[in-house]
Amino acid sequence: MSQTLLYVKANPKNDSDSNTFTLANVFIQEYQKKNSDCEIITLDLYTEGIQPLDADTLTKMFGGGGNKALDYAKQFASADKYVIAAPMWNLSIPAILKAYFxxxxxxxxxxxxxxxxxxxxxxxxxxxxxxxSSRGGMYSEGPAKEFDLGDKYIRTILGFFGITQVESLFLENANVLQGDALKEAINKSHQAARNMAVNF
Ligand SMILES: Cc1cc2nc3c(=O)[nH]c(=O)nc-3n(C[C@H](O)[C@H](O)[C@H](O)COP(=O)(O)O)c2cc1C
Known part of the structure; x- marks a missing residue:
């Protein structure tokens, strides 16, 4: 049976305005080249209009009966692979992605x-x-290493579900670098995306 990849997008920006989506799309395109039989399902959380859990959904989640959380959970559980594209916002993930989780x-x-x-x-x-994820500063090393709560949250919640093979791909210092230095960092991140997609 062919595999399913769920591409979860958490940014209100258009693809072309978002460093995160531009990077994620390089990854997806390369992945698609190598895995043409894999079905890719794109889930744009802003287009979906994901809202924080409300009382009605919460009651149904624990009391039984169909509800939108159940639909999203089943869709998530049926996938084999996940690409979660989310910029760093305030040291974490955009709230819409937390609502989705x-x-x-x-x-x-x-x-x-x-x-x-x-x-x-x-x-x-x-x-x-x-x-x-694209982020304004540098978190994979240096003094702010402990401040990246978003990647930590994503890895922890996926691990909680039993998904332990989790990779990370960052464009860092996106708001610090300028001109050629920024272009070089973007190009390097795109090359890393292509390399990582080959074995994903
Ligand atoms: C609401 C908001 C919060 C942000 N918080 C952080 C932050 O805590 N740390 C950081 O390094 N950059 C922060 N940034 C900068 C973004 O992470 C950075 O510009 C990133 O490249 C945006 O990616 P995008 O082009 O995919 O939107 C923030 C940006 C926004 C809009």
Missing amino acids: DYVSYVGISFKYSEAGPIGLLSDKPRKAIHI
């Missing part, structure tokens, strides 16, 4: 409770994820 974190779909504590349900097949 609040839908997808669904008891009985992505995790379950046990006497030993919660257990991720998405380790039932080999899954892989990549977090692609």
